[in-house]
Amino acid sequence: RSKNQGGNKITYFSTGMNDQAMVRLELESYLRKALQKNEFHLCYQPLLDLQTGEITCTEALIRWQHPHLGLVSPAQFIPLAEETGLIEEIGAWVLTTACAQTKYWQQNGFPNLGISVNVSAYQFQQHAFIGQVIEALNVSGLDPGYLSLELTESAMLKDIVYSISVMKSLQELGVKVSIDDFGTGYSSLSYLRNLPIDTLKIDQSFINNLHDDPSDIAIVKAIITMGQGLAVKIVAEGVETHEQMNILRDLDCHYAQGYYIEKPLDTDAFEKGFRTVENVAYTVK
Numbered sequence: 001r002s003k004n005q006g007g008n009k010i011t012y013f014s015t016g017m018n019d020q021a022m023v024r025l026e027l028e029s030y031l032r033k034a035l036q037k038n039e040f041h042l043c044y045q046p047l048l049d050l051q052t053g054e055i056t057c058t059e060a061l062i063r064w065q066h067p068h069l070g071l072v073s074p075a076q077f078i079p080l081a082e083e084t085g086l087i088e089e090i091g092a093w094v095l096t097t098a099c100a101q102t103k104y105w106q107q108n109g110f111p112n113l114g115i116s117v118n119v120s121a122y123q124f125q126q127h128a129f130i131g132q133v134i135e136a137l138n139v140s141g142l143d144p145g146y147l148s149l150e151l152t153e154s155a156m157l158k159d160i161v162y163s164i165s166v167m168k169s170l171q172e173l174g175v176k177v178s179i180d181d182f183g184t185g186y187s188s189l190s191y192l193r194n195l196p197i198d199t200l201k202i203d204q205s206f207i208n209n210l211h212d213d214p215s216d217i218a219i220v221k222a223i224i225t226m227g228q229g230l231a232v233k234i235v236a237e238g239v240e241t242h243e244q245m246n247i248l249r250d251l252d253c254h255y256a257q258g259y260y261i262e263k264p265l266d267t268d269a270f271e272k273g274f275r276t277v278e279n280v281a282y283t284v285k
């Protein structure tokens with residue numbers, strides 16, 4: 001192990017810095033090497049079509065397995081990747097990997113499976129972003145209509161004019177656009193009229209207590225009704241119980257995603273799970 005791998009530096013800083021700064025620095029130095037060291041992989045969480053009972057799409061969720069730190073949550077390292085600019089490379093890797101995997105699945109038993117990819121605010125604002133999307137589609141050969149990109153409200157509202165132009169370019173390519181964690185942003189609803197979006201994903205905080213909170217039901221119902229008016233598909237995130245799923249189906253919500261349906265699966269688990277199910281509750285379209 002050579003000295004320029006950062007081990008000495010970390011020991012030096014640990015004497016003078018507080019624990020939090022120390023952890024951040026250590027994490028950052030590990031994160032810089034994670035791509036080359038092949039420490040990332042993607043898990044895929046299915047989206048269930050509530051009308052047909054089919055799995056039409058999966059969401060790619062990044063995982064970082066570090067040899068010493070163990071599994072690091074994206075909630076922990078994605079913000080750091082954004083601050084350091086590393087998200088540009090990591091985001092490109094996610095796009096390429098997710099598109100290639102989906103193309104592979106389409107050719108091996110799941111002909112109409114789509115893919116939804118999370119895009120961070122910083123990544124979305126980069127001028128290289130559209131090029132990365134085109135590259136991932138070209139390299140994989142995936143039909144653009146099977147790719148959906150998940151943006152958050154805060155990502156879009158940083159520069160709304162620029163955001164709209166990027167979203168329009170995406171739609172010209174045939175790529176779909178989703179708003180993730182919908183309902184948690186600060187924005188008014190009026191901006192929705194101007195945004196070229198295909199899907200709204202209702203944040204899981206509105207779904208958690210759906211079965212015993214009438215106000216959550218009212219909110220979810222209103223979002224679904226609005227979606228119908230705007231011709232936007234609605235996904236409920238974080239569905240954990242049969243009751244929640246039934247309520248969503250009764251409200252004519254299009255898609256559900258959550259642990260009750262399936263947790264995020266690595267590629268092996270996805271293939272096993274969706275090939276060997278006897279009582280096919282969830283088939284692939």
Ligand code: C2E
Pocket residue numbers: 045060061062073074075078091094118119120150180181204237238239240257258259260263264
């Ligand atoms: P998200 O895009 O809103 O993803 C949903 C998160 O909720 C995932 O956490 C998922 O594992 C979790 N989840 C799914 N079903 C349930 C459920 O029924 N109950 C509960 N409590 N949680 C559920 P995860 O994988 O830890 O990802 C957290 C966030 O990190 C994501 O939120 C997304 O914002 C970000 N993220 C993940 N992968 C990527 C990526 O490849 N690129 C970017 N830019 N961000 C990513």
Ligand code: MG
Pocket residue numbers: 059118150180
């Ligand atoms: Mg998401």
Ligand code: MG
Pocket residue numbers: 180181201203204237
């Ligand atoms: Mg979400």
Ligand code: MG
Pocket residue numbers: 181
């Ligand atoms: Mg989230």
